[in-house]
Amino acid sequence: MPNKKNNSGAGYYKEPGPKLDEESPFESMMERFRFAAEILDLDEGMFQYLSSPVKQVTVSVPILMDSGNIRVFQGYRVIHNNILGPSKGGIRYSPDVNLEEVNALAAWMTWKCAIVNVPFGGAKGGVRCDPNELSDGELERLTRRYTANMLEVFGPDRDIPAPDMNTDEQIMAWIMDTYSMNAHKTETAVVTGKPIILGGSYGRKKATGRGVVTVTLAALNKKGILPNNCTVAVQGFGNVGSVTAELMYEQGAKVVAISDIAGGYYNENGIDIPKALEYAEENDGSLEGYPEAEEITNEELLQIECDVLIPAAKEDQINRENASDINARIIAEGANGPVTANADGILESKGIMVVPDILANAGGVTVSYFEWVQDRQGYFWTEERVNRRLNRMMRDAFDQLFKTKEKYDITLRQAAYVFGINKVAMTLKRRGLYA
Structure with missing residues (x-):
């Protein structure tokens, strides 16, 4: 990528701060930020403001x-x-x-x-x-x-x-x-994700996983794949991974692999997710020793041939060392930063659609917003209403990013950064700077 200059000749898109490890979460974020800044032609001051x-x-x-x-x-x-x-x-x-x-x-x-x-x-x-x-x-x-x-x-x-x-x-x-x-x-609105009895919202616990499923179904639709005719691998069986696996199973998808910190489990005929959830609950939340699937490593799970791969564990799981071995058609990022910036180009060259974390796992903050609104109003919604509004907002966001992707002929991740950064930048321009 060219190093953009301002009129005085001072480079700035490559100067956000000290050089960090190229696969650090911060540098991955900044690399994608720089690309969006180029597309949007941000001036130096706006770049510095939004990156600080x-x-x-x-x-x-x-x-x-x-x-x-x-x-x-x-x-x-x-x-x-x-x-x-x-x-x-x-x-x-x-x-x-x-x-x-x-x-x-x-x-x-x-x-x-x-x-x-x-x-x-x-x-x-x-x-x-x-x-x-x-x-x-x-x-x-x-x-x-x-x-x-x-x-x-x-x-x-x-x-x-x-x-x-x-x-x-x-x-x-x-x-x-x-x-x-x-x-x-008593100030209930100061935090979200609280117990229901203290002003928490119905639907909050499953919100992130439900949001991942909503955008995964939208991505499958773009690929012309029916939910009941697709295979899914889920890395991570915590709150996000387990809920995502459960809801994809309910959609009729064949979940062929799941994993937690102890390792992965694979069954080409599909894993009975309700049974896996029951097993984990009986074993202090662990899948270790799950009997109805073949044991594999977390690394091997990422390389399984499937329609949808959902990394819902930790950062940097897919990087330049293993990106060429990924065999999924769609990656929906349940975790924050599971794909490093230097893996993006490799996945793009393989034709893999990546639904980025800043969209895919935004269900949590969306329902957190609902909780905050309910606390401020002192009026609480049913779980059905929460889920309905969550699904609508996630699907609308996916559709908006897909339009941005097509407008600029870029990836869905790049479209997410372009759309998000442009919205904040335009808001700042309207508000102005207080001096």
Whole structure:
């Protein structure tokens, strides 16, 4: 790609910051951002504005452990953009959390919200910890102290957290309660993904998986493939992967492979997903030892010949080393960043349609928006209404991106970045800059 210059001759599309590993989530995001910037002919100032986070917050989170010792954890919150509205994004608990990763995820949230027409900006947060090593009491104290450190960041009109990796509705309940105690009033709209009894929304738990299925069905339609005549492989059997597999099974698709952290399982005749879900529930959420399929590795699952491959596990699963071995006709990205930027061209050359993460897994933030709206109104919808509105918004977003793809003769991922970035840029131009 040419290095675009401004009138003064100073290059900027290749100068977002220090050079990072070429397969890092941040650099993958920036590589795609640069391509869209070229298509849209963004000027230097707009490029710098949209590629820079509004706010990066790093905090120390000291807590008293059950042993009586004090331990300090590192916490992060990045507001990438708030032009479209309050920032929105999950909080993850993981020993691998770092500022670079959080920056990338926050930017993806900005484009994701723009694509599905949700009036939020993008944010992301995390605490560097291993929640499996913490007791329930330690986890609660960690969550409450992290929230207390973020009181000037969080707010129903400022920044709205949600569950992410290793966080759940209980974590969100503690965040809501801590914020409410300090605000001296119950503020349910400060987080989403809460328990129903605390103002959560019906349909939220399955929203991301349901959104993946909606856009997968739209992609199958573009390829002329009927749902009941297609084969599917799903990498990852957590909330997103298991729900996606279950709903595709209900559509009549033959799910030939599933996997979790323990490994993969393949059956060319199709896996009975309800039985697999029951098996996992009886084995502490693990598929390990699942008897009705052949054991394979997660890497082998990615290479299975199928109509639809749904990577719903972690980042960077498909990269330049294995992209040429992918044998799917459609990839629907259930996870954030499962395909690296340097694999995009390889997949395109193979004629594989990639439904990008910033569209495919946007069902979660869409229903989070519904939850926020319901909390603000104090009036709650049925699950049927939530699902109906989710399906409509996801399908509308897919159709809009497909039109953008055809207009510019680019891939669906490139169309997603072009559409999302252009929407935020045009909004900024209309609002102007406060000086």
